[in-house]
Amino acid sequence: MAETPASVADAGPSVTAGLLVVTAVPVEAEAVRAGLTDPSVTVAPVGVGPAAAGAATARLLALAEAAGRPYQAVISAGVAGGFTGRVAVGATVLGDRSIAADLGAESPEGFLPVDDLGMPPEVLGGGSDLPADPALLAGLRARLPRATVGPVLTVSTVTGTAASTAALTARHPTAVAEAMEGYGVAVAAAQAGLPFAELRTISNPIGPRDRSAWRMREALTALTAAAAALG
Numbered sequence: 001m002a003e004t005p006a007s008v009a010d011a012g013p014s015v016t017a018g019l020l021v022v023t024a025v026p027v028e029a030e031a032v033r034a035g036l037t038d039p040s041v042t043v044a045p046v047g048v049g050p051a052a053a054g055a056a057t058a059r060l061l062a063l064a065e066a067a068g069r070p071y072q073a074v075i076s077a078g079v080a081g082g083f084t085g086r087v088a089v090g091a092t093v094l095g096d097r098s099i100a101a102d103l104g105a106e107s108p109e110g111f112l113p114v115d116d117l118g119m120p121p122e123v124l125g126g127g128s129d130l131p132a133d134p135a136l137l138a139g140l141r142a143r144l145p146r147a148t149v150g151p152v153l154t155v156s157t158v159t160g161t162a163a164s165t166a167a168l169t170a171r172h173p174t175a176v177a178e179a180m181e182g183y184g185v186a187v188a189a190a191q192a193g194l195p196f197a198e199l200r201t202i203s204n205p206i207g208p209r210d211r212s213a214w215r216m217r218e219a220l221t222a223l224t225a226a227a228a229a230l231g
């Protein structure tokens with residue numbers, strides 16, 4: 001396991017060499033870059049959804065390693081939906097775990113996480129629930145004391161009905177947000193042996209689809225403010 005960059009781990013001086021921050025789309029990457037003071041932090045848009053984001057992150061990590069300049073840690077950053085009553089639109093969230101919330105099987109009794117399907121552990125990697133690196137998370141918490149900390153769900157479909165919102169809320173009573181990339185990026189980081197964390201700002205409440213409720217500008221402004229914690 002690579003060492004967590006010193007400045008993020010101990011909230012010390014703003015020197016974060018070797019940190020890779022990945023976002024889904026370029027506008028999120030621009031928002032992160034606008035808040036950084038450390039030019040050594042790399043910010044890259046890697047695509048929407050866990051597959052695109054995971055594959056592109058893995059490629060960036062492998063290329064850097066092959067070039068003899070391996071990254072030291074990975075952060076998945078961007079906007080997210082927030083669970084109503086747990087986190088407000090415009091708020092900043094730090095994921096203490098990134099959970100593949102729709103990786104599994106349906107059954108008449110309800111959703112079964114992939115970890116409960118009886119598969120051999122070696123095909124599950126670290127499972128569908130990957131914790132953030134404790135030292136990296138501690139450093140980010142120290143620099144973002146007002147952030148809400150909790151599980152962030154990764155979904156392949158944005159939740160958009162009352163029924164699916166209720167089911168997801170019940171299945172994940174402590175989750176604070178849902179987005180579409182964190183788990184995929186976490187898998188790429190884990191396979192490279194690197195510390196991982198997820199940083200999100202809330203653009204919309206999770207619930208019945210209502211595009212008029214999205215506050216993208218507010219979330220991107222919050223993302224720029226939060227990015228100052230990264231270096």
Ligand SMILES: O=C(O)c1cccc(C(=O)CC[C@H]2O[C@@H](n3cnc4c(=O)[nH]cnc43)[C@H](O)[C@@H]2O)c1
Nearest residue numbers: 024048079080081158159178179180181203204206
């Ligand atoms: O529903 C639409 O018309 C629509 C139009 C443009 C973009 C979207 C997205 O869902 C963007 C997904 C993108 O942003 C993150 N994100 C933000 N809020 C949520 C959410 O409530 N649930 C899941 N993902 C969300 C996500 O990480 C993607 O990168 C929709």
